[in-house]
Amino acid sequence: MNTRDWPIRSKLTALVVAPVTALLALWIFATALTFGPAQGLLSAHTLLNDFGKPGEAVVAELQRERRLSVVYLAAEPAQADLVVQRRRTDEAIAELRRRISGDDLRDAASDLLDARLDRLDAALEALPDGRGQIDRREADRTDAVDLYSAMISSAFHAFAGMAALPDPELNRQALAVTAIGRSRELLGQTDAVLAGAFVSGSFAEGEHRQLVRTIVNQRFLAETAVTDLPATERAAYQRLTEQVEFRRLVQIQDLLIATVGDRPPIAADDWRADYNAVQQAMRDYELDQADGLADRSKPTAVRILVLLASAGLLGLIAVVVSVLVAVRVGRTLAGRLARLRTVLERSEQQLPELVARMRRGETVDVEQEVPAVDYGADEIGQVGRAFTAVRRTAIRAAEGEVNLRRGLNEVFLNIARRSQGLVYRQLAMLDRMERRTEDPDELAELFQVDHLATRLRRHAEDLVILAGAAPSRGWRNPVAMVDLIRGALSEVEAYRRVDIGGVQSAGLAGRTVGDLIHLLAELIENATGFSPPDTRVHVTGVRKDDGYTFEITDRGLGMSTEALADANSLLDSSPEFDPARTDRLGLFVVARLAARHRVRVRLRRSEAAGLTAVVHIPDEVVTEEPPPSGTDAPDGGQRGGSGAARREVPRRPATGPEQLVPAGTTSVTTVGEPATTGAEAVQVEVAGEIDGLPRRVRRRPSTDSRGRAGGASVPPVGAAGASRQQRATGPDEASADGRSGSTSSSPDGLIAAVPGATGPAVDGPTMRQPALGGGGDRRASSADPTPRSPEEARRVMAALQAGTARGRRVAATQVPKSEYGPGLRPKEPSDDPEPPTGTERDT
Structure with a gap:
C-alpha cells in the first residue's frame, strides 16, 4: 500500500486510527475474555x-x-x-x-x-x-x-x-465433588452385583472379579477427590467416613476382596443396612457441596463483573481521551498545512498577475505583495517561512525575466527599425538606379533585387511584431479583397504557383490591410514552401454573414494530429513569444496579427492531401468592395486632374509586356510559363491608382533572340512625359475613368506600358485584354522598329520610374514575412529565384 500520495488529513487520520483501533481491540478482547467467565459463574x-x-x-x-x-x-x-x-x-x-x-x-x-x-x-x-x-x-x-x-x-x-467453572479454585472443588459422585456410583455397582449373588446364592462367572475391580476403583476415586477439596469440605467428608456404617461397609468390602469362593461371605441384611446409610450420606454430601459451590460462585462472578466494568470504563475513557487528543492535534496540523496550501493556490494565481503587471510596466513591491506570515516556530513554521522566501524569490526572478524580456524586445525593435531604415534606403537607391537604367536586362535584375529588398523589409517587420510593436504601414481607405490577395502574393517567393479563384467581392477596412497582407503572405508562403514544387496552391475568398473567409489549400504532406492540435492551440491563445521555439516564428507572427484584429485562423486537413488554412475576418472590419480609383472622363481622353493620354510604343521581342486587370474582376490565375514570341501591346496606367494595391495582368513573356525566357518582364522605354505626371499622383488620389489603368495613343500609334501593380504579375485566359490601337500590326510586321527620338525615350523612362515609385509607396504598408513562413514548418529553398516581373514596390 503506497501512502506517499495520501492527503495529509488522511495520513493524520491513519496515524490516529491505528493506535486507537489497537487499543479498542484490546479493550474489547479483554472485556470478552473476562465477561465469559463471569457469565459462567453467574x-x-x-x-x-x-x-x-x-x-x-x-x-x-x-x-x-x-x-x-x-x-x-x-x-x-x-x-x-x-x-x-x-x-x-x-x-x-x-x-x-x-x-x-x-x-x-x-x-x-x-x-x-x-x-x-x-x-x-x-x-x-x-x-x-x-x-x-x-x-x-x-x-x-x-x-x-x-x-x-x-x-x-x-x-x-x-x-x-x-463443573468446568471459570474460577480455578471453584472448578477444582466442583471436579472433586463430581469424582465423589462417581465413587458413589461404583459403590452402587457393587450393590447391584451383590444383590444378584444374594438372590442366586453365588456369583456368576466373572462377577467376583468385576466386584473386586469396582471396589478398588471406588476407593481410589474417593481418596483422590478428597485431596482437591478445601479444608472445610475435606473435614466434612472425613467426618462422613468416620461413621459406624461407613466403617462396617469398608470392612465388608475388605472381606469381599479377600473371599476366594463363589458364595458371598456375608448376609444380605448386613450389607443392605450399611449400604443404604452410606449411600444416602454420600448423596447428601454431594448435594450440599453443589449448593455451596453455586453460592460461592455468585460473589466471585460479581467481583469479576465489577473489575470488568472498572477496566472497561477506564479503557473507554482512555480511548476517548486518545481520540480527542489525536483529533485536536491532527486538526491543528491539518489547519496549518491547509493555510500553506491556500497560500500556494493564491500564489499560483498571484504570480501570473504580477508578471502581467510587470509586463505592463507597473512597479511591484515584493514585500507588500508577499507579506511575512507567522506560521509558528516548529517544523511547519520553518516550511512556511521557506515557502515565503521561495515566493519572493520567484517574484524577483519573474521581475528579472520580465525586465530581460523587455530589454530583448527593445533590442529586437531597435534592430528591426534599423533594418527597416536600411531597407527603405536600399529601396530608394534602387528607385534611383531604375530611373537611370535604360537597358532592359539590367532593369529586370534591378526588379529582382527590388523584390528581395521587399522581403527583407518583411523580415524586419517580423521582429517588430514579435517585439510587441505595430508596423508603421497603414491605409486610410478600404481595399478590395482581391487586392489584399495580390498584395500578399507580392511578398511570396513562389507566387507563380498560386491560383486565385472564387474571391467574392468585398472590401477591408484600411486600418487592418497591412496586418492582413502580412498574415496571408505568411500562410501562402508556408503553403508553397511545404508542398511539392509541381503542385499548385489555391486561394479562395467567400463573403459570409459574420465576416469574410479565406481558404489557402496546398497539396503537401500535411501534419500529424498532435502537431496540428498544437499549432491550432498556439493560434488560438496567441502566447508570448518563446525564443526557444525558433521553428514557430511565423506561427507566432500569425497568432499576434490574428489576435490584434480578432481574426480566427485554423488549420485543418484538406480533402485530398495537405492542409487548408482557414482565415475568418470578423464582419466589423469587412466593408463593401471599394469603388475603382478612377473613372473614364466624359470625353474619354482626360483623367481626373492628370491629363494623361494613351500612346502606343513599339516593344522589342524580348519579353512580353503586362496588361492591367479591370477593377471589377475577382478571379485571376498566376502562372509563370513563357508566352508566344513577338511583340505584344498592353494597356498600362500612366496616371492615377486606387487607394491600396493596383491590379494588372502580365502577358506571357516570350523568348527573345538571345534565348532568355520571359520570366521577368523588362519594362519598356518611352512615354516619359506621362510618367512624370503619374509620380505626382499619391496613393490616396483616385482617377476619373473608373479603371485601374489606362493607355493613350502616341503620335506613332503605339502603346506605352508601365508596371502598375505591387503584386506578382498574373495572367489568365479570362483576364487578358486586347491591345488598343493599331500598333500591334506594325510591331508584327517590323522586326526592327523605328528608333525613338530622345524625347520619346525620356517619356517612356519617366513613366516607368513613376510606376515603380508608386508601387513603393503602396508597399510601404505591407508586412514582411519570417524566415520560416507562417511558423508551422521550416521553409525550404524555393526553386523559383525570379521575382515578380515589373512589380512596383509598395513604398
Whole structure:
C-alpha cells in the first residue's frame, strides 16, 4: 500500500486510527475474555437447578432400577417392584429432558456442556430396548449392570462439563465433588452385583472379579477427590467416613476382596443396612457441596463483573481521551498545512498577475505583495517561512525575466527599425538606379533585387511584431479583397504557383490591410514552401454573414494530429513569444496579427492531401468592395486632374509586356510559363491608382533572340512625359475613368506600358485584354522598329520610374514575412529565384 500520495488529513487520520483501533481491540478482547467467565459463574445456579439436581435424581433412579433388574434376572420373582421403579425412572428422565430442552439451560450452558447433554439424551434412548432384553431374559446380570452403568456414566460426564467453572479454585472443588459422585456410583455397582449373588446364592462367572475391580476403583476415586477439596469440605467428608456404617461397609468390602469362593461371605441384611446409610450420606454430601459451590460462585462472578466494568470504563475513557487528543492535534496540523496550501493556490494565481503587471510596466513591491506570515516556530513554521522566501524569490526572478524580456524586445525593435531604415534606403537607391537604367536586362535584375529588398523589409517587420510593436504601414481607405490577395502574393517567393479563384467581392477596412497582407503572405508562403514544387496552391475568398473567409489549400504532406492540435492551440491563445521555439516564428507572427484584429485562423486537413488554412475576418472590419480609383472622363481622353493620354510604343521581342486587370474582376490565375514570341501591346496606367494595391495582368513573356525566357518582364522605354505626371499622383488620389489603368495613343500609334501593380504579375485566359490601337500590326510586321527620338525615350523612362515609385509607396504598408513562413514548418529553398516581373514596390 503506497501512502506517499495520501492527503495529509488522511495520513493524520491513519496515524490516529491505528493506535486507537489497537487499543479498542484490546479493550474489547479483554472485556470478552473476562465477561465469559463471569457469565459462567453467574449461571452456576441455573445449571445446578435445571440440570444438576434433576440429573442426580435420574442417576439415583437408574441405580435402583439396575439393582432390581439384576435381582429379576437372578431369581424371577414377582415384577411389581421393578415395574414401579421403572415408572419412577421414566418420570425422572422426563423431567430431566424437559429441563435440558429449555432455553434457560441452553443459554447458560457452554458449548461443551451442550454437546454432553445431547450425548446423555441419546444414551437414555437405549433404555427401552435394554428393558425389553431384560424382560425377555436375553441379557444376563452382567449385561444389565453394563447397560445401566453406561447411562449413569453419560450423566456423570455431563456433570463434569457443568463443573468446568471459570474460577480455578471453584472448578477444582466442583471436579472433586463430581469424582465423589462417581465413587458413589461404583459403590452402587457393587450393590447391584451383590444383590444378584444374594438372590442366586453365588456369583456368576466373572462377577467376583468385576466386584473386586469396582471396589478398588471406588476407593481410589474417593481418596483422590478428597485431596482437591478445601479444608472445610475435606473435614466434612472425613467426618462422613468416620461413621459406624461407613466403617462396617469398608470392612465388608475388605472381606469381599479377600473371599476366594463363589458364595458371598456375608448376609444380605448386613450389607443392605450399611449400604443404604452410606449411600444416602454420600448423596447428601454431594448435594450440599453443589449448593455451596453455586453460592460461592455468585460473589466471585460479581467481583469479576465489577473489575470488568472498572477496566472497561477506564479503557473507554482512555480511548476517548486518545481520540480527542489525536483529533485536536491532527486538526491543528491539518489547519496549518491547509493555510500553506491556500497560500500556494493564491500564489499560483498571484504570480501570473504580477508578471502581467510587470509586463505592463507597473512597479511591484515584493514585500507588500508577499507579506511575512507567522506560521509558528516548529517544523511547519520553518516550511512556511521557506515557502515565503521561495515566493519572493520567484517574484524577483519573474521581475528579472520580465525586465530581460523587455530589454530583448527593445533590442529586437531597435534592430528591426534599423533594418527597416536600411531597407527603405536600399529601396530608394534602387528607385534611383531604375530611373537611370535604360537597358532592359539590367532593369529586370534591378526588379529582382527590388523584390528581395521587399522581403527583407518583411523580415524586419517580423521582429517588430514579435517585439510587441505595430508596423508603421497603414491605409486610410478600404481595399478590395482581391487586392489584399495580390498584395500578399507580392511578398511570396513562389507566387507563380498560386491560383486565385472564387474571391467574392468585398472590401477591408484600411486600418487592418497591412496586418492582413502580412498574415496571408505568411500562410501562402508556408503553403508553397511545404508542398511539392509541381503542385499548385489555391486561394479562395467567400463573403459570409459574420465576416469574410479565406481558404489557402496546398497539396503537401500535411501534419500529424498532435502537431496540428498544437499549432491550432498556439493560434488560438496567441502566447508570448518563446525564443526557444525558433521553428514557430511565423506561427507566432500569425497568432499576434490574428489576435490584434480578432481574426480566427485554423488549420485543418484538406480533402485530398495537405492542409487548408482557414482565415475568418470578423464582419466589423469587412466593408463593401471599394469603388475603382478612377473613372473614364466624359470625353474619354482626360483623367481626373492628370491629363494623361494613351500612346502606343513599339516593344522589342524580348519579353512580353503586362496588361492591367479591370477593377471589377475577382478571379485571376498566376502562372509563370513563357508566352508566344513577338511583340505584344498592353494597356498600362500612366496616371492615377486606387487607394491600396493596383491590379494588372502580365502577358506571357516570350523568348527573345538571345534565348532568355520571359520570366521577368523588362519594362519598356518611352512615354516619359506621362510618367512624370503619374509620380505626382499619391496613393490616396483616385482617377476619373473608373479603371485601374489606362493607355493613350502616341503620335506613332503605339502603346506605352508601365508596371502598375505591387503584386506578382498574373495572367489568365479570362483576364487578358486586347491591345488598343493599331500598333500591334506594325510591331508584327517590323522586326526592327523605328528608333525613338530622345524625347520619346525620356517619356517612356519617366513613366516607368513613376510606376515603380508608386508601387513603393503602396508597399510601404505591407508586412514582411519570417524566415520560416507562417511558423508551422521550416521553409525550404524555393526553386523559383525570379521575382515578380515589373512589380512596383509598395513604398
